[in-house]
Amino acid sequence: MDERLVAVVGYDGAELIDIACVTTSLGMANKYGCARVPYRTRLLTPGGRPISLPTGLALLGGHPLERATGPFDTLLVAGGLGHEEAAANPLIVAHVRRLARESRRVASICTGAGVLAAAGLLDGRRVTTHWRYAGDMAARHPDVIVDPDPIYIRDGNLITSAGVTSALDLSVALIEEDHGPDMARLVARHLVIYLQRPGNQAQMSIFTAAPPPGNDVVRGLVEHVHAGLDGDLSAAALAAHAGISVRHLTRLFLTHLGRTPAQFVKQARLEAAAHLLAGTSLPMPAVAARCGFGSAETLRQAFTSRYGIAPSRYRQAHGGH
Template sequence: MDVRRVAVVGYDGAELIDIACVTTSLGMVSEYGRARVPYRTELLTPGGRPIRLPGGLSLEGGHPLERATGPFDTVLVSGGLGHEKAAANPLIVAHVRRLARESRRVASICTGSGILAAAGLLDGRRATTHWRYAADMAARHPEVTVDPDPIYIRDGNLITSAGVTSALDLSIALIEEDHGAEMARLIARHLVIYLQRPGNQAQMSIFTAAPPPGNDVVRGVVEHVLAGLDGDLSAAALAARAGISVRHLTRLFLTHLGRTPAQYVKHARLEAAAHLLAGTSLPMPAVAARCGFGSAETLRQAFTTRYGIAPSRYRQVHGGH
């Protein structure tokens, strides 16, 4: 194999950053990395036409999506404000499905995961997307396990990534997979970016996220949770505090947060634990107690499952104490 062919699928309303992060990163492997098997990226657009981008820009240089044939090393579907129309376009969906069969691996950037889902490629898989669109994607495609937290998720040969600049994280991960860690570090240095955020790092912190929109009940329960992570935060206790049934509270949380109350509480406790591990020298049992875990071992198990790293190791990597 002389080159690794990479197809980037674009469409009207695609996000330029999604496309450029991939093409620039992979292009640098050839320009600076002198890889034995460099990448050759090809922008595929419907009819090979220029595509209109948000902000009044247009992008030329595309090859006809309909005429592209494999084998490809990788097919990446970009996201953008036009993703819903693209996912509803049978031509785009059919050819993405076809190209997936002719490729070693398939990936999406941001809301491009909705197009993969429309093509049936994510059925029975775990996937992510931009946090803002995760609940909608889960509702449209119940056959897909949508996790709104990680920056990117790999499930077999399918990789989905979160919003916008996560395209850089995904690109660096692909480069490391194909060419090794040293090449990934070299390209990251040229891009002047942090080498690589772990794929399971959260897209958005619960402590900086906007309050739940348009529902005072959910907002009040969330504020109560964040103010007392070491308290009784069972669904029954939260529902009783809100003066509604557990079933109604669960429905409100799924609608406004995309999670059940129990899932939200666990997420909040784990993120709080991560903050304490990185920012304090509290012993592990104290961190566990403050965050509502019964023991340091319970914290360790939940933390390792969620972040893929033990709390002690996380503190070594991220802590300054």
């Protein structure tokens, strides 16, 4: 194989970051990594026309999607605000389906997964997409197993990634798969990626706070949880504090926070632990105690399971001493 031909499918309303993350990462592998088998990327657009982007820019340089033929090493479909129109476009969907048969592996970035789903390429597969659109995609495509949490998921020769900048994580992962970890680390350094995130890391930033809930009871309980993370925050204790039944408590949390009381408390404790790890030199047992974990080992297991990185490694990467 003289080169790895990579097709990136774009359309009106595609996200420029989705496309650029892929093309720039693979270009850096060629330039700085001296890839043994270089990548050659090709942007495919309907009719080969320029595509309009949500920011008001236009992207040139497309090749006609209808005339593209394989074999391709990789087919990637970009996401963007125009993903619903793209998924409803029979021309785009048909040619994506055709090109998938001519590609060694198939991938989507962000909401590009919706185009793959419309082409029937995700049925029975475990996939991810941007967290904001995961529920809608699951409802539209009940045969697709949608997991909104990971940065990216590999299921056989299919790789789907989360929102926007997760395209960088996906691209670096592809480079590592093709050329090994040393090449991937080299490209990551040139991209100034401080820490390559593993695919199973949660999409939502550890420090992304949700807006306060509109319900007074729930808002009061949220404040109570954050004020006493090392206390008894069981569902029974929270219900007693609010003067309501456990059943009503659970219903309120699911309605206003989208999670059970136990899930909310665990997430709050993990976020607080992340703050302490990054901003203090407290020993691990002290961090665990302040955040309501029974031991440093309990903290380690919960933190690693949720964020895909051990607390000690997180502290090293984010400045804690």
